[in-house]
Amino acid sequence: MDKVPARYEPVPLAPVQAPGVSLRLASPQWRYSLRARSTSTIAALLGRPVPDPIGRCTDGIARLGPDEWYARLSTPLPPEHGGASASVVDISERAVSIVVEGPRARQVIAAGCPLDLEYFQPGRATRTVFEQTEIILMREADERFVVDIWRSFASYFWALSEQAARDGQA
């Protein structure tokens, strides 16, 4: 058998560098949609604490809704989940992560996202929209946002945020 085939990414591998802000594709990760009726079920399943407030993100796991967590991990979860009352679905390749970073990162996100980012401080994560597409928005630091976007929409997001990054200089 040959070696594992090459990955294909829907956006350029070269970052965009505009004054005050850069866009780049994050490295591949293991992503999971975790569903259960309680935080404790997910915590027991993973063997580690997970965030309880909706919209909070800690150590790569975000609570997106009453029964929904979104994990971005550097190692895969074991395939068997011991019959827990939960749903674990591998969505590692459903989306790509685009990192928007720099003093003007917030401005680029605000170009298409209707959230009030003043109230979206580091450690927050939510499913929201960027113009006509759905995204999961995470703020990792004051000047670093991560946007997870489904692959087929990624080029739209990339082109639009690149334009916003360059236009904002005016």
Place this chain on the structure above:
Amino acid sequence: MSGYRIAGLGRIDRTRPVTFTFDGKRYAGFAGDTLASALLASGVMLFGRSFKYHRPRGLLAAGAEEPNALVTVDRGGGRFTPNLRATGVEIYDGLAATSQNRWPSLKTDVGAISDRLGMFLPAGFYNKTFMWPRSFWEKLYEPALRRMAGLGETPPEPDPDRYAATYAHCDLLIVGGGPAGIEAALEASATDKRVILLDEQEEMGGGALGDPSLWPWLEASLDRLAGTPNVALLHRTTAFGYYHDNFVGAVERLTDHLAEPGDCPREKLWRIRAGEVVLAQGAIERPLVFEGNDVPGVMLASAAGTFLFRYGVAVGRNVAVMAAHDSGWRDAFALAGAGIGVAAIVDCRDAVDPTLVLRAEALGITAYVGQSVIGVLGRQRVRGIEVCANRDHPGGRVSCDALLMAGGWTPSVQLWSQSKGTLTWSVELGAYVPGVSHERTQCVGGCSGDWHFGDGVSMEAMPTPRDPARIKAFVDFQNDVTAKDIALAVREGFRSIEHIKRYTTNGMATDQGKTSNINALMLAASALESTAPSVGLTTFRPPYTPQSFGALAGHAQDSLFQPTRRTAIDDWADARGAVFEPVGHWRRARYFPRPGEDMAAAVARECHAVRSAVGVFDASTLGKIEVVGKDAAEFLNRMYTNPWKALAPGRCRYGLLLREDGFITDDGVSARLAPDRFHLTTTTGGAARVLHMMEDYLQTEWPDLEVWLTSVTEQWSTIALQGPRARNVIAPLVGGIDLASTAFPHMAVREGTICGVPTRLFRVSFTGELGFEVNVPSAYGRAVWERILAEGQCFGITPYGTEAMHVLRAEKGYIVIGQDTDGTVTPDDAGLGWAVGAKKTDFVGKRSLARPDLSAPGRKQLVGLLTDDPLIVLEEGAQIVADPRQPVPMTMLGHVTSAYWSASLQRSIALALVAGGRDRMGHTLHVPMPDRTIAATVCATPFFDPTGSRLDG
């Protein structure tokens, strides 16, 4: 001194001269001038021709309310903007502006003949006159009228500019940067509120810009605001619309004022959500209604003040004033103080504040109290006025070169009204003022009716001894609506101002009645012998002033108009010259033409490859939903028409999904991966809809079920291999899966690897051939696709597109949701009765299927249709009749849903929905087309391999 520029006055920068053209002629002005002020300074009075009568028109106003001076600015290369108000166009070197609605020139306009014919062209004349013959309206009357009566031209080329957009949030949004808005911002600057102060002009200050005594205050205030980090100032930004929950749309003009716009976006759309909104939009002075009030040189008194003190331009050397309000006197005094001759102040009131009269006397100005202007001398500019006492009518003439109207003030309540704040009629002001707010909004300054301009009266028209039916006293300058048009509308029986507006066109077009609404209302109220509030007020709608489509579209332009979804294999197909078609937001490869091939040839070749060897197809766009939980089978059993509980892990089933009304909404093959885990597929277009519908049922009807849905459409690239050689192609690539027919039968699923990456391998067929669908994580879709192609070379593997896919499935009689169904087709209608679990107690749509009309005889049923001439391919959508000789309109039995050339059968095939179709087997029906009628015979499907013998290869 050139023209009317006054030394020492104005805020223009005399060290920065600017040259520009108007109607091709060169003019000079200064930085800080508008097109209006610069042309006025050069003595230009004539700015445009009116909409209907082509009357010469000059400036009425100095701001956004200007109805007359509409110009086109053409920057070349498609940068073409019609209907700009000259009062809002900032000049720059090289600006090329032209006047509108005139031919051959502004001074000599043959269209002005309609002014002479005015008595034959009353309001609504075209509705009454151009009725017969009816067929002439679209081809002759309407185009001719539109050419005659017009605003600017439509831009002839695509707009090359880019437009930016953003969202913004603030605690306090202040609309309007005049004194009231600035005061509000200063007050908020001491708090920690996030404040946005926006103003439509290039400079903050509003009315204060025309009052030099306020300039020191203005400068100090703006300095303070500039040093306040929580206050953002937006210049050249118009708040055009006020939407729910304090959501305000605004457009910032970024480059229209620049000689070199560069590569910047032209405008920026601001979508602002504000905690609180302060509207400080000011008030607009009202014209007065009398004969000749539209002659160039007749303008608002406040505008004359603005032109003089802000721009250093006199609107005349010897002006007269027609006042119904004290503010006109004060403007006259200010002009006189600056050295402008004031020939007369005419005031229609019988008595005015004696201090005003004394002041006029002191300045040597003749006051005509209790008198009115009844006529204006001059056609293309004012030469004098006719004045007449309101009683007894003795009169005389006064020479002057401009006439200034002071008809009182109208608060700018447009945004307030859009916010659903109520309006109250103020008898004292003769205007609507803000009442009770609906949002967290307040009005301050002029737009709240709070001003200190003195007193006045509201008069619907100036008294005149002349026959009102024979004079043109304009109410709406932009739409050429006269006082007698309003009277006519009332005589015709219109009572509501909304109807009077539509009959007369008063308050329409680009200015939306900013200067005309209240005068029209007063006239209507008077004619109806009623009061203004009982006649009403027209509704204010966005935009406050005209905005470009580009700005409103924002980012949604060209390739970003909407997202184009592409699969991981799209690039590969593009590089191979694939022809694409849109399917929802996706673009999919339709066929892969080789050099010299047309679509028919390419599709025939692709179909032949699938039937004789192997074809490969990118099916990644199919919707996929992973259904997980102990109740997963129970849930699917309730959703789909057929039974799911007994499906063994590792097996697949065709699922048919109905809406509550019993009609088919989606279908797809789904697999049970484990007792508590299913991999569903949906149609490409139905993916989002099906997930939404299932979530809806889960959350609202069956929250007790322990099952969760996750869209995995984009987790997996799906590569369909179809054809007798399909197994040979993947055999060397697959790991951990026994591909033998006995171990891996049709409609089964296996998990393993392909090319070293994990796969969910389905054995399914949408072609009738041996088939596999290889699902691999999307990042590897492209590489696996290429490896499969390389492996298949020796078998003649052929990529095929959606068109061949359609032909192949139609040969097998497989339906496509949305093509062979239209939302009114039941499972039985579609010939899919076998997919309905007769023993099931319930599923979505079951109850509706029991309704008598859903099983009544004569329903349209999906059947095959073979043309008598095998070479003719029917047209999809074509209607079907039993007897083509019946009179028109014929009784239509149904329509063709799918029709293709079948290379396998060497003839055309079609599917059709036909009333009572299954009872018409073997009958000849007819498809009438524009050029011929095509005979076709009803038949059963599949057309190809009816026994399904080829599924095992």
